[in-house]
Amino acid sequence: MTDPQALNREFAKYDQVQKAHTYRLAEHDSDEFDEDYEIATLDFARFLHGNEAERAGFADDFAQALGEIGFAILTGHGVEAALYDEIHDRVLDVFTSTSLEEKMRFRARRHGSVNQGYFPIEETSDIHPDLVEGWVWCRRAFDIPQHREVPFNAADYWPRPDDEPHFRRLVLAHEALFKPIAQAIFQGLGVDPHVYDRRLTATNFGLRLNYYPPMTRDQDASGAGRLLGHEDVDLLTILPATEVEGLQVWNHLSRKWVRLNAPRGSIIINTGDYLQRISNDRLPSTTHRVGKPGNSSHLTAPRVSFPMAVYVWEDEQLEVLSGLGDPKYPPIKAIAFHTRSTSKFYGDDYAVTA
Structure with a gap:
């Protein structure tokens, strides 16, 4: 594990898309913050329920926001805030009421391109001592339609199998948004909005639960961050x-950091490396991290998050979309692209070369 003050450029050889900027992996006293910039908040109902003009206007606004900073905040998406409140409490319960011995029975290991399972604190990756516990479940860990027929047994993935139906509600609510979100992005880019509909039908994903326990004074002074850039x-x-x-x-x-504070019940959307590649760099895969809150609550209170990463299946080809100029990148199979990139977190032997 490297120095908490390490720079991202030390790991640039793993990047599969262009990332030219330099930053420290963890928050530092010398970091500058852009207090004036506001990440766009957009009403997704304009696209979900609007007429043709409203849908086109939303798509343009969405693509512009993502093209500028790679992040946007969506309201009007149709998922009840009460579900997010319930899941927040369940995440706390999963991490605080499950023994470490039981958690370690589900220690993370690779399933295809997704590293699924439990990550102990300071072991989210091999390159930085992040002060977070994580737990990742992909599609096969839920009793939902599968890409390939496999027998489902909740006890294979969940320390308490009764938890699976509750988190399944979140998965199904978000899965219903995969295609509309992608369609809006593609329409805003000026390409066929439905170009990824097939790929996003029953596709793979990674639901990651993050639990950031209160930091000790020693951890606070160590230079380690809650989650690396x-x-x-x-x-x-x-x-x-x-x-x-x-x-x-x-x-x-x-070239400064922006603190993102989204309203309750909203969802934050950010573009990843896959989308930067297929958009021919139109949409950046933007650097982000979790630092200390301004009110110093990291010393007394835990933090919880539950992002859901949307993938395509490993045998799909990632290629620059038609109509976005001369391709900067050649086609590549998703499994190779994904594992070459994430081998910086899990070691060189993680990459799949075929």
Whole structure:
């Protein structure tokens, strides 16, 4: 595990899309924050329920926001805030009432391109001592239609199988948004809105539960961050607004960090490496991290988040979409793209070369 003050450029050889900027993996006293920039908040109901002109207007606004900073906040998406409140409490319960011995029975290991299972604190990746516990479940961990027929047994994935139906409600609510969100993005880019409909039908995903326990004084002084600066290796990520602040986003224009605080019940959308590649760099896979909240609550209160990363299946080809200029990148199979990128977190032997 590397120094908490390490720079991202030390791991640039793993990047599968262009990422030219330099940043420290963890928050530092010398970091500058852009206090004036506001990440766009958009009403998704304009696209879900609007007429042709309203849908086109939303798509343009959405693509512009993502093209500028890679993040946007959506309201009007149709998922009840009460579900997010319930899941918040269940995430707390999963981490605080399950023994470490039981958690370690589900220690993370690779299932295709997704590293699924439990990540102990300071072991989210091999490159930084993040002060977070994580737990990732992909499609096969839920009793829902599968890409390939496999027998489902909740006890294979869940320390308490009765938890699966509750988190399944969140998965199904977000899965219903995969195609509309992608369609709006593609329409805003000026390409066929339905170009990924097939790929996003019963596609794979990673639901990640994050539990950030209160930091000790020693941890606070160590230079380690709650979650290292990184870019998501996926098509897009759906993140319900969190109760405790901490999410920070890199602004490519000002070269400063932006503190993102989204309203209750909203979802935060950010573009990942897959989308940067197929959009021919039109949509950046933007660096983000979790730092300390401004009110110092990290010393006394936990933080919870539950992002859902949207992938395509490993045998799909990632290629620049037609109509976006001369391709900067050749076609590549998703399994190779994904594992070459994430091998920086899990070691060089994680990459699939075929």
